[in-house]
Amino acid sequence: MFTGIVSGLGRITAVTPLGVDASHGKRLEIEAPKAYLDDVQLGDSIALNGACMTVTTFDAAAGRFTIDMSAESLDKTAGLAQPGRVNLEKALRANDRLGGHLVSGHVDGLGRVTHFAPVGESWELRVQTSVEIGRFLAYKGSITVNGVSLTVNRVVDSAAGCEFSINLIPHTIENTTLGDLSAGQQVNLEVDLIARYVARMLGQSELGA
Numbered sequence: 001m002f003t004g005i006v007s008g009l010g011r012i013t014a015v016t017p018l019g020v021d022a023s024h025g026k027r028l029e030i031e032a033p034k035a036y037l038d039d040v041q042l043g044d045s046i047a048l049n050g051a052c053m054t055v056t057t058f059d060a061a062a063g064r065f066t067i068d069m070s071a072e073s074l075d076k077t078a079g080l081a082q083p084g085r086v087n088l089e090k091a092l093r094a095n096d097r098l099g100g101h102l103v104s105g106h107v108d109g110l111g112r113v114t115h116f117a118p119v120g121e122s123w124e125l126r127v128q129t130s131v132e133i134g135r136f137l138a139y140k141g142s143i144t145v146n147g148v149s150l151t152v153n154r155v156v157d158s159a160a161g162c163e164f165s166i167n168l169i170p171h172t173i174e175n176t177t178l179g180d181l182s183a184g185q186q187v188n189l190e191v192d193l194i195a196r197y198v199a200r201m202l203g204q205s206e207l208g209a
Contacts, residue, residue: 001091001092001102001103001104001105002047002052002089002091002092002103002104002105002147003089003092003096003097003098003099003100003101003102003103003149004050004089004100004101004103004142004144004147004148004149004150005089005099005100005149006087006088006089006147006148006175006176007036007088007089007090008032008033008036008088008089009033009085009086009087009088009175009176009177010030010031010032010033010036010048010085010086010087010088011030011031011083011084011085011086012028012029012030012031012048012080012082012083012084012085012086013029013030013031013064013083014028014029014083015027015028015029015081015082015083016029018068022071023071024071025068025069025070025071025073025074026068026069026074026081027056027066027067027068027069028048028053028066028067028068028069028080029064029065029066030048030064030065030066030067030086030088031063031064032063032064032065032088033063033088034063035063036063036088037058037059037060037063037064037065038060039090040055040058040060040065040090041055042055042056042057042058043055044090044091045090045091045105046065046067046088046089046090046091047087047088047089047090047091047103047105047147048067048080048086048087048088048147049077049078049079049080049086049087049146049147049177049188050087050103050105050107050144050145050146050147050148050188050189050190051073051077051080051105051106051107051147051188052091052104052105052106053067053069053073054067054068055067056068076107076110077107077110077188078110078185078186078187078188079146079186079187079188085177085180086177087146087147087148087176087177089147091105099149100142100144100149101142101144101149101192101193102192102193102194103144103147103149103190103193104190104193105190106190107188107189107190108133108136108189108190108191109129109130109132109133109189110129110186110187110188110189111127111128111129111133111145111186111187111189112127112128112129112184112185112186112187113125113126113127113181113182113183113184113185113186113187114126114127114128114163114183115183116181116182116183119167121169121170122167122168122169122170123167123168123173123179124165124166124167124168125145125165125166125167125168125178125181126163126164126165126166127145127163127164127166127187127189128161128162128163129161129162129163129164129189130161130162131157131161131162133162133189133191134155134157134161134162134164135162135199136191136192136195136196136199137152137155137162137164137191137195138152138155138195139152139153139154139155140152140153141192141195142192143164143166143189143190143191143192144188144189144190144191145166145178145187145188145189146176146177146178146187146188147176147188148172148176148178150166150168150172151166151167152164152165152166153165153166153167
């Protein structure tokens with residue numbers, strides 16, 4: 001489990017195919033901040049842009065670790081198939097503060113940035129997503145975007161899908177990769193875990209069903 005509070009900014013430095021065709025996954029080498037891996041062990045879970053992955057090798061002194069991504073995971077996520085900056089979050093400990101909201105690290109779907117611009121001292125981010133994802137969104141509810149726990153400020157439903165709006169404060173821009181976004185980019189989305197269970201209890205179909 002995670003909270004959607006980014007604990008470090010990493011960088012994918014190398015992407016190596018694990019086979020000769022698209023049915024094989026890829027090995028990612030990630031550069032982590034100084035001392036970030038000091039308490040990491042082999043097999044630990046670290047979320048990359050909101051996707052929970054398993055540490056397969058690591059060198060704490062060099063600040064580098066690797067993860068193996070299956071073809072399925074690569075197909076269902078965005079921003080992890082090429083070098084670049086990524087949001088990192090280590091798995092939640094039982095005695096940690098729950099600063100964001102309960103996050104599983106399982107990407108529910110993708111969204112597309114439709115608008116990203118400054119408003120006063122903050123930034124407005126709008127994301128278009130599917131109807132299936134949209135029905136789990138609510139005004140002042142929670143959504144995870146590229147692994148960052150955020151509050152929904154506006155939801156607009158249409159036959160084509162759902163567009164939601166988020167306000168990003170300067171701290172979020174400076175300490176996550178969300179400041180790198182631009183219109184047209186895809187982002188990883190995970191809906192609120194509680195909303196998923198409420199929908200299930202009300203008899204609504206689940207995501208992906």
